[in-house]
Amino acid sequence: MNRMPNTRINLQEIEVRKGPWTMEEDHVLINYISVHGEGVWNSLARAAGLNRTGKSCRLRWLNYLKPDVRRGNITxxxxxxxxxxxxxxxxxxxxxxxxxxxxxxxxxxxxxxxxxxxxxxxxxxxxxxxxxxxxxxxxxxxxxxxxxxxxxxxxxxxxxxxxxxxxxxxxxxxxxxxxxxxxxxxxxxxxxxxx
DNA sequence: AAACGCAACAACCGCATATTT
DNA sequence: GAAATATGCGGTTGTTGCGTT
Missing domain, CATH: 1.10.10.60 (Homeodomain-like)
Incomplete structure (x- = not known):
């Protein structure tokens, strides 16, 4: 990567988690959305205390955590x-x-x-x-x-x-x-x- | 029992579009 | 109206688990 020597590094950006969601993260997201509702994902991620991008939270919620999501067994x-x-x-x-x-x-x-x-x-x-x-x-x-x-x-x-x-x-x-x-x-x- | 191959799936990435500042 | 930011979409990749050798 062509980062200039004195370029400041945004630590928060670096610490953003990737990969599979843990049960704890799921609970945090579910609980937060149950109180505040879904949407405005970037600020939601921050407010909920999740080290995830807004996109990641949105995807997790819409694809897996949202109550009406059905998975598997395509009829x-x-x-x-x-x-x-x-x-x-x-x-x-x-x-x-x-x-x-x-x-x-x-x-x-x-x-x-x-x-x-x-x-x-x-x-x-x-x-x-x-x-x-x-x-x-x-x-x-x-x-x-x-x-x-x-x-x-x-x-x-x-x-x-x-x-x-x-x-x-x-x-x-x-x-x-x-x-x-x-x-x-x-x-x-x-x-x-x-x- | 270990190694391997493959299918299934969760999640990320880049891009386009929409919305907000 | 321009720039910045957020959202949504489709393609792709990484991981996992299972069956086979």
Whole structure:
């Protein structure tokens, strides 16, 4: 770092904590917000006596500590919604999150990256088989929903791995628009819709 | 039991935009 | 109106835990 020799160092700035939050920090933040409310994060951090940036406090509160935050166990309905909205809006995580009560942009983003995006790599080999496009309105999927640049692939169940059949749909205008629905998921959706 | 690889997730960073001074 | 500060977003990284070798 190109710090000039006589440059003053702001000790408070250096001592700002990073990394995982401790239970004690969580309690301080929760207690402070329960009394004073949320927002004005930089001054909140100072007033609460937390050696954290305002951004860090905001993130911790909105993603984990806020009472109505739901974490884990993305339901099939939520999965479908995420797929639909991502197909429509791309990586607009906060916008997508607003449609899923209790879910945060960070969680949806992580979910997408860890569960879905890795499959994008496999999409390199996808071939256009329009006749295979599923037409299943109960799942919000129908060929007519897609532009002519929509590609789809349908794979039969793998006899060696017993993996179910798989439908993959993505839009070449935006490779981020990508759907994969495996057989188990499909059957769970059918039961949800009373089929 | 140890080492390794990988998936999942929490949290940080940089940037753009909004708000305040 | 300009500068400073705060907020929000999306990309990325570091850590952890679990399964496999």
């Amino acid at each position: 099939p309905e939520e999965q479908v919604l995420i797929l639909e909205l991502h197909a429509r809006w791309g990586n607009r995580w906060s916008k997508i999150a607003r449609q899923l009560p209790g879910r945060t942009d960070n969680e949806i983003k992580n979910y997408w990256r860890t569960r879905i995006q890795k499959k994008l790599k496999q999409a390199d080999m996808i071939q256009y088989k329009s006749e295979m496009l599923p037409d299943n309105p109960s799942m919000g999927i129908s060929q007519s929903n897609y532009s002519s640049s929509t590609l789809a692939d349908y794979s039969e169940p793998n006899p060696t791995t017993s993996q179910g059949s798989c439908v993959t749909i993505f839009n070449t205008d935006s490779i981020n628009s990508f759907w994969t629905i495996d057989a188990d998921f499909e059957s769970s959706m059918q039961s949800l819709h009373g089929h």
